[in-house]
Amino acid sequence: MSIQRSAVIGSGLMGAGIAEVLAKAGQDVIVSEVSAEASAAGRDRIEKSLAKAVAKGKLSADDRDQAWSRLRFTTDTGDLADRQLVIEAASENEDIKKSIFAELDSVVTDSDAILASNTSSMPIIRFAQATSRPDRVLGVHFFNPAPVQPLVEIVSSVVTADAVRQTMTDFVAEVLGKTPIQAGDRPGFIVNALLIPYLCSAIRMLESGFATKEDIDAGMVGGCAHPMGPIALADLVGLDTCLFAAESMYAETGDPAVKPPVLLSRMVDAGLLGVKSGRGFYDH
Numbered sequence: 001m002s003i004q005r006s007a008v009i010g011s012g013l014m015g016a017g018i019a020e021v022l023a024k025a026g027q028d029v030i031v032s033e034v035s036a037e038a039s040a041a042g043r044d045r046i047e048k049s050l051a052k053a054v055a056k057g058k059l060s061a062d063d064r065d066q067a068w069s070r071l072r073f074t075t076d077t078g079d080l081a082d083r084q085l086v087i088e089a090a091s092e093n094e095d096i097k098k099s100i101f102a103e104l105d106s107v108v109t110d111s112d113a114i115l116a117s118n119t120s121s122m123p124i125i126r127f128a129q130a131t132s133r134p135d136r137v138l139g140v141h142f143f144n145p146a147p148v149q150p151l152v153e154i155v156s157s158v159v160t161a162d163a164v165r166q167t168m169t170d171f172v173a174e175v176l177g178k179t180p181i182q183a184g185d186r187p188g189f190i191v192n193a194l195l196i197p198y199l200c201s202a203i204r205m206l207e208s209g210f211a212t213k214e215d216i217d218a219g220m221v222g223g224c225a226h227p228m229g230p231i232a233l234a235d236l237v238g239l240d241t242c243l244f245a246a247e248s249m250y251a252e253t254g255d256p257a258v259k260p261p262v263l264l265s266r267m268v269d270a271g272l273l274g275v276k277s278g279r280g281f282y283d284h
């Protein structure tokens, strides 16, 4: 199966980045959003990131124009009927995602199409079960910023067809030029199973007054050669996304390491979501 027509549901931080990656890789991409405002914000995000790629010398102006011309924006899911691949990157809410998968199932006509979720930590099988084709559903998990981070987790549920897993693995490696790794449908897959306890632990350290955010971050940058420290990284990922991931992993595992820190919940209650809202633990 040669995938040429793809779509992304949602154009927030991750959806916009994934749409950009697909368009740069030559895909005909439709970006679907819930409202004209959200769609305009998504367009703006992609346009700015493409401009940054050109400014950084990662993309020629010609390639930027080509990529841009391959992107279409819609607020009508019905426009996705002819898609061969749809990647859902809506907000981390299980009910919203299930209803998106049910809708995609009724809209996408090609029975060979692949329906994927970019969820950070939610069970893929629950989205698969919302469709009449659970064997064609899997997780395709990108990392923020998607145009920069090379990794993609391929998450097979217990019923994902092996041919679907293989097609996506080849697509990610050969068409998108990224590095696929295979993960089981367990809470947090591979990366977030390790990352979310780390971020929660750093926030608890801050909450306890044990160290400042600057020193926590400097510790991991200078001591462990991470490109950024955990508090800055939580801001980059989005504090709402961190909270949803921790909540969903805690609900399934009861592991105290992913029990959401109260400070994280309060930041989200306050609308302080990190880079995406202009203020989180740091000002952006």
Ligand code: 3HC
Pocket (backbone or CB within 6 Å): 049, 050, 052, 053, 056, 058, 119, 120, 121, 142, 143, 144, 145, 147, 148, 149, 192, 195, 227, 228, 233, 237, 241, 245
């Ligand atoms: N398009 C293409 N390339 C871009 C770009 C864009 N829009 N923006 C930046 N780049 C390139 C730059 O050219 C540069 O490349 P170079 O190293 O070859 O020169 C590189 O990306 C770094 O960019 P910058 O110099 O602008 O920025 P920094 O050096 O400050 O790096 C960062 C920023 C890439 C965010 C880096 O700090 C980093 O990697 N941080 C860690 C991010 C991380 O861990 N992400 C994973 C989060 S977890 C997740 O997403 C999962 C979720 O489920 C929770």
